[in-house]
Amino acid sequence: SAVISQKPSRDICQRGTSLTIQCQVDSQVTMMFWYRQQPGQSLTLIATANQGSEATYESGFVIDKFPISRPNLTFSTLTVSNMSPEDSSIYLCSVEYRGTETQYFGPGTRLLVL
Amino acid sequence: AQKITQTQPGMFVQEKEAVTLDCTYDTSDQSYGLFWYKQPSSGEMIFLIYQGSYDEQNATEGRYSLNFQKARKSANLVISASQLGDSAMYFCAMREVVSNKLTFGGGTRVLVKP
Numbered sequence: 001s002a003v004i005s006q007k008p009s010r011d012i013c014q015r016g017t018s019l020t021i022q023c024q025v026d027s028q029v030t031m032m033f034w035y036r037q038q039p040g041q042s043l044t045l046i047a048t049a050n051q052g053s054e055a056t057y058e059s060g061f062v063i064d065k066f067p068i069s070r071p072n073l074t075f076s077t078l079t080v081s082n083m084s085p086e087d088s089s090i091y092l093c094s095v096e097y098r099g100t101e102t103q104y105f106g107p108g109t110r111l112l113v114l
Numbered sequence: 115a116q117k118i119t120q121t122q123p124g125m126f127v128q129e130k131e132a133v134t135l136d137c138t139y140d141t142s143d144q145s146y147g148l149f150w151y152k153q154p155s156s157g158e159m160i161f162l163i164y165q166g167s168y169d170e171q172n173a174t175e176g177r178y179s180l181n182f183q184k185a186r187k188s189a190n191l192v193i194s195a196s197q198l199g200d201s202a203m204y205f206c207a208m209r210e211v212v213s214n215k216l217t218f219g220g221g222t223r224v225l226v227k228p
Contacts, residue, residue, distance in 0.1 A: 105158065105161075108159070
């Protein structure tokens with residue numbers, strides 16, 4: 001399994017500001033994903049982070065609100081832009097290795113927007 | 115479109131007893147993967163077990179086993195000899211083979227009583 005780290009682990013932010021979340025993996029992976037988990041809810045896929053190209057967003061999520069970068073095979077960032085209290089959630093990155101079908105998750109970033 | 119249903123929002127189980135968590139799914143794909151994840155109060159998502167749609171044997175991982183009934187489109191998780199540390203949210207998920215996307219059920223909260 002992967003060793004996946006996320007920074008920050010938690011944050012409290014003011015509305016209207018932006019936060020960038022980092023996801024680092026200990027070895028090269030083929031796929032990286034970003035999920036959101038709103039309070040008391042299940043996980044929802046935000047986007048697939050593509051290495052060297054624009055991320056692939058799911059319905060209901062747009063690049064202006066959730067810009068994503070993946071400059072190499074072990075690192076990705078998710079920015080939550082112009083935050084509102086509705087963005088208060090746990091944000092999780094996940095990775096998938098070549099030849100496997102299992103996604104492994106990072107520890108998550110707990111975000112509270114006031 | 116895929117859909118994952120977990121009908122049990124919460125369950126109590128006595129320590130050392132077995133518990134079965136229900137999961138049904140709906141897909142028109144012939145090839146897919148089914149997963150169970152555990153989410154403790156810390157928020158991390160821990161991979162437990164995987165079942166491929168073409169696997170004839172039910173998957174087992176230690177105290178976890180997956181009761182896969184393809185015709186009924188169910189993939190129930192059985193936890194044997196429950197421990198206090200098993201108290202957590204449990205999510206069933208299905209993966210589209212082509213897109214690598216995971217779709218999650220609503221989750222079941224398990225509380226193990228001493």
